[in-house]
Amino acid sequence: MNNQILKVTGLTMDFGGIRALNSLDLDVNRGEIVALIGPNGAGKTTFFNCITGIYAPTEGEVYLSSPGTDTSVSLKGLKPNQVTEKGLARTFQNIRLFAKMTVLENVMIGRHCRTQAFVLGAVFRNRATRDEEQSILETSYAILEKVGLEQHVNEFAENLPYGAQRRLEVARALATEPLLLLLDEPAAGMNPQETIELEKLIKEISSEGQSILLIEHDMTLVMSLSDRIFVMDYGKKIAEGTPAEIRENPAVIKAYLGEDVDA
């Protein structure tokens, strides 16, 4: 019955005296693309940082439930790497690739939390370790094929064009086998052509059943992609609904355009 994959209730984040997030509720259903929008400084990235463990939220709960089960795990208080292990992978607003590693290696890092070999495995390189390394290589390459970066596989990440770097971030996040993929402004700084390609990519990933939560400023992209939209302003949720509903919502229009002066 439980179709929710992520459930956030009453999430609050204070930085000293400033309340960046004010009792925010949000949920994502399985297989959905949900967008989180809002004017600059509304607290969208803070929200991402809170649920991925980079910040410890002041109050509130974050639950993630895996498919096929009714049990859900609380992500509150976990470290970023543990959150990723539980199944929440993200990309960054300002690209954070491992610049001096190759495209393939970047994706291989994403496989890290799904593999085990440690010091002894590395030194003795036994059967299990070799098989694991081989499977890391193959899975990583398959993911690169999926996002269309296979021709760049052995290049350094820093030498990729901007749009490709963005897609590599998505690939790296996908390599962790996330239950929910968080995209922080994936289209920021892209030209129209790259944005169209990105839209195609996100749709493709979504069609394979991947649930996605994204922050985005490009309204055309948001409106065409998302199943549901949450709108934030000043750390509060001011609206939620389908793209059509959001477009008509007076509170959203007010937040983006301001009030009429001569009213």
Add this chain to the structure above:
Amino acid sequence: MLLINELKKALGVALWFIFLTFPIMVIKVDPIERIIRYRWQNAAYVAIVTFTVYLVMSFLKMRKLRVTADKKEVKKSQNIIHSILNNKKQMAVLSFVILAIAIVFPQIFSTYQTNVMTTALMYVVLGLGLNIVVGMAGLLDLGFVAFYAVGAYSYALLNYHFGLGFWVVLPIGGCLAAIFGIILGFPVLRLRGDYLAIVTLGFGEIIRLILENWGEFSQGPSGISNISRPSFFGIDFSLETSIMYMYYIMVLGVIVTIFVVNRLQDSRLGRAWIALREDEIACQAMGIDKRKTKLAAFSLGAFWAGLIGVVFAAKTTFINPASFTFLESAIILSIVVLGGMGSIIGVIIGAFILILMPEYLRALSEYRMLAFGGVMVAMMVFRPQGMIANIRRTYKFEKQK
């Protein structure tokens, strides 16, 4: 045209230096005869030296510019060593030759030479150990000598109190040092860069001061003497054979270290270290446990230092805290930086240069530190990546046809 310009500039620099150094280098007041002497030959020396130094520097600068302008040139000059490393056949031949030389070395050369070479090999292993921490994981550790001391003292004390032999203590010393690595690692997990360097520097000093002042435990500054040399299945050797034996142990040690470090570099853990060096936040977001990965680097590095500490105690048969000063850490770090951070072959060459050069240039030992500093500065200016830059073997994916 360019050359004339440079010459003109060099001349200008030389004249300027004569002017600047005139009061100290040329004028000399003779208070007895109440006259002022002008030592014009000094001015000439200053001129010649500055003139040539300037020309050499501008030549190097021009060459550097030209090289960076033409990337193909870089690849060509990215040199013979790398091409050998990448060629399996040449590599096999080369390593065979080196191994053969290493084996016959003590038969050909004197005991003194063998002893010196043993020391150099010890520093190779120390350098490779520190390379795990500094080169691969990117954690600047200035207190590496602390782990070396832990290894040395664990052998000295266990031998003194319980009569334990070299081979028994070797793994114990390594593991103890690794534990100390973890103890140091925990509080510094959050620190990066300069802050980390300062804390590790402090840790190194703390260990030394404890050894110096806790007399009941470590016998204080007077140290521990009469530590037994390693035996061979219960057989004790004469001094000369013992030195030779020590040498072979170190040759074996170096081979094992190279093997292990190489494998670590090409593993899941090695990848995680490189990623951690690149971007810590992204690394964690990708599910890498920062704590576990960093502690692994610290303890593995410390492990090698501990092993060599045991070897050091057995080789010299006497240790005291004075052997474990900050200078020692600095030398090991210089080996890594000079050789090329992260580059195994670079660290090996760096260790040989930094340890053997002062040994064979004893006549110039007064200027050792001066030369040392000069070389380091020059390296940072002209070749910050080290003598042998680390060209990491990257993972390649070839589609099966």
